[in-house]
Amino acid sequence: MIHKKKTIRLFPKDITGNLVKDRQEVVINWRSGQLVLDEPPFNGGKDIGPDPFTAILSGLVGCTLTTLRMYINKKGWDITDIHCSVNMWQEQEPFKTCIYRTVSFGQPVTEEQKEKLLWIAKNCPAAKLLQGEIVIESYLSDDATVPAGTGDYPPADAGIMNESL
Numbered sequence: 001m002i003h004k005k006k007t008i009r010l011f012p013k014d015i016t017g018n019l020v021k022d023r024q025e026v027v028i029n030w031r032s033g034q035l036v037l038d039e040p041p042f043n044g045g046k047d048i049g050p051d052p053f054t055a056i057l058s059g060l061v062g063c064t065l066t067t068l069r070m071y072i073n074k075k076g077w078d079i080t081d082i083h084c085s086v087n088m089w090q091e092q093e094p095f096k097t098c099i100y101r102t103v104s105f106g107q108p109v110t111e112e113q114k115e116k117l118l119w120i121a122k123n124c125p126a127a128k129l130l131q132g133e134i135v136i137e138s139y140l141s142d143d144a145t146v147p148a149g150t151g152d153y154p155p156a157d158a159g160i161m162n163e164s165l
Contacts, residue, residue, distance in 0.1 A: 014148045025049060056130075057086045057099070063126030064103065071120045077113065081106025084121075099130065 016029045017037075024045035025038040037055055039045030050058060064084045072079045086101045103121050121127070139151030 016144075053088065057088060060099065060101065060124075060126045060130065061086055063124045064101065064121050067124035068103065068117060068120055071117070077109075079105050079107050079109060079113075101127075 011031070013031060017026045018029075019026050024043070025036050025048055028035050028037060036049035037052055038047055038049040039051050040047045043051070045051070061084045065082055068082055072082075083104045083106070084101065086099060089098045089100070090096070091098075101121070103117070105117075109117065137149065139149065140153040141151035
């Protein structure tokens with residue numbers, strides 16, 4: 001059986017952000033509300049929200065924990081407390097980023113459970129996203145209401161438009 005690759009849009013509505021003059025905090029608009037990203041004072045911000053790297057790693061923590069919870073509930077295991085910590089290191093030459101993640105449980109778990117839970121953590125959707133091939137196609141537009149992946153620059157004849165959108 002041959003499977004065709006299918007490209008799907010993950011969000012029905014774009015996640016958007018706005019930055020106002022002389023400020024570092026970015027207001028992010030998502031499905032049901034808003035959140036603020038900001039830089040720490042040493043980068044010119046006021047630290048009133050997570051910086052972009054913290055937001056990325058927070059997504060990994062959240063996905064790891066919720067994916068583990070769903071699996072634990074499905075199995076009916078008596079594991080009530082789950083903790084996940086992450087941090088990131090970067091090498092400059094050649095440029096490489098390493099994300100380190102540790103998961104722990106408030107209750108004893110068997111070796112068999114540890115093996116399966118580690119596999120589940122390694123394969124949570126956010127981890128798969130971060131470990132997979134990522135291509136970021138960027139466009140410019142004079143209109144803030146155009147959807148992601150469209151715009152008027154670079155020109156369409158530049159040959160980089162993503163046909164799967």
